[in-house]
Amino acid sequence: MATRARPDIPVVWMDSGYNTEATYRFADEVTRRLALNLVVYHPRRSRAHREALEGIAPGLEDPRHAAFTEEVKLEPFRRALREMAPRVWLTALRGEDTPERSRMQPVSLGDNGLLKVAPLLHWTAKDMYDYVQRFDLPNNFDYFDPTKVEAKRECGLHLAR
Template sequence: MIRINQISQSLEEANPQKILSWSLSQFDPDKMVVTTSASLPVTVALLYGEIKPSSSIPIIFIDTLHHFPETLQTANQIKQHYGIDLRIYQPKGIKSREEFAQIYGQELWKNDIDRFHFLTKIQPLERALKELKAEVWITGRRRDQSSTRKNLPILEEDPRGYMKINPLANWTYRDVWRYIDQHQVPYNPLHDQGYSSIGDEPLTTPTYAGESERSGRWRERGKTECGLHIYPSSEIQ
């Protein structure tokens, strides 16, 4: 752990491109996966628009069945634009929002938001990581996104045993949009309608002047994370 902390510190001044290039030189690409926002796919753009690894690294997209239509359209646009290996994972054995409601009840996100996230995000992601035999997990998280991410390291060990790489850790929201504009990265059109951060349709609202980037997610529910990066699934039954 000490060595990981030291390496992470040594990467603090590196830009995301250098961090990703370093990662590809240090770890087996066949054991790597990427998770990133389908709405702001900057990690994908850096990896496949600039670095272009010799081996195709799977991009995991968690289709919760509750996304905005625009999010699904953007995910497909990104797949076509960069020619990526997009792996789509949904709640196991369920193919539609209506079917999910029949099994787990109407508006589960209102009645038990943690269980909703467990079923729609945490379980599908853990299944993806296991099926893809992932050992190294590249994320799109940034320190300025929320208070729970303010101390995010470049390199970290996940409690489940994965090595996580956070190449955008010290980028800001402005840095992200500067990159999108400069490199013409496809993005979710809902961002042009006041949505600064986009999650599930029933749980996402536009943000207003002076609000933080993720304040439109889980509004008035006291949450800042869905759980993908917080706890193993065993903590929710």
């Protein structure tokens, strides 16, 4: 949607290094097909480096999970905000994804002054499907976020700041 209005808009991807093969293929395809101005942020350590020292990603019950989430998702996100200094953050959040998101507003102002706009917040899965079909867009169903683990859980990016 955003690239139809501004083709060169920076699109930030927080690549934790833990994506599925399908997600990486999807990212490459959508970047190519839409000629995205993709800006990728990674954790400061690679997945291989992290796992060599600390083992596989900790589960939700593991006390190390919060530090893992901070390292692979939250710190790279804060770095992206610092380096790119956007005034507006467009996000594809949908309210039916989690209880927290269902209580969010489509437009909000963060403590940091960043205007967060979620134009799809009230869209249903059918709305998304129809949009993808209408514009012949690729879709990715094999997605896994090790910082969320569970489908209806937040990773921390969209919690009030």
